[in-house]
Amino acid sequence: MLVLWCRAGVLRCMASVPLWLSSASLEERAGNVAKARALLEQARLRNPKKDTLWLAAVRTEQRAGNEKAAEAVLAKALQDCPTSGLLLSESIRMAPRPAQKAKSTDALKKNASDPYVLATIAELFWRNRKVDNARMWFK
Structure with a gap:
């Protein structure tokens, strides 16, 4: 129905x-x-x-x-x-682990002020146990 x-x-x-x-x-x-x-x-x-x-x-x-x-x-x-933060964030998450750093720098070049991109990069630092860097990106 x-x-x-x-x-x-x-x-x-x-x-x-x-x-x-x-x-x-x-x-x-x-x-x-x-x-x-x-x-x-x-x-x-x-x-x-x-x-x-x-x-x-x-x-x-x-x-x-x-x-x-x-x-x-x-x-x-x-x-x-090309500048959608949602899609750039998803491309970072979907990338294999060794390629995530390159994807995140590309995303920052395309849209450095998008909250989705910034939160995804902070999440990458957090997953790699770089808590201080993650806190900085979450701010």
């Missing part, structure tokens, strides 16, 4: 990003990953340059176990929204 309401809502208000995200989430929880992908694709076509839609698509692929597809979607997302 909720799926039908979300579909009706999406048809009436195509600019509502939270409605698209909810609809895709409901489809994914119902086991329709392909339908969730299609909904997110339609949402990105109707609402270009929305980083939250790209991030939802990346995480949908990750939850489905498609790491290669998630990396491909993230690469397209970063081409579409």
Whole structure:
């Protein structure tokens, strides 16, 4: 029943990003990953340059176990929204551990003042047990 309401809502208000995200989430929880992908694709076509839609698509692929597809979607997302802190942060998290430092410097060059990027870099320091550096980045 909720799926039908979300579909009706999406048809009436195509600019509502939270409605698209909810609809895709409901489809994914119902086991329709392909339908969730299609909904997110339609949402990105109707609402270009929305980083939250790209991030939802990346995480949908990750939850489905498609790491290669998630990396491909993230690469397209970063081409579409190159300064998005959400996407830059996700690219740092998804990178293999040796490449995370390089990804974080690239992210700082693209958007040095974004809170998502700064928090992700602080989290990297914290995971590497550099607590003093992490505290500095969290401030």
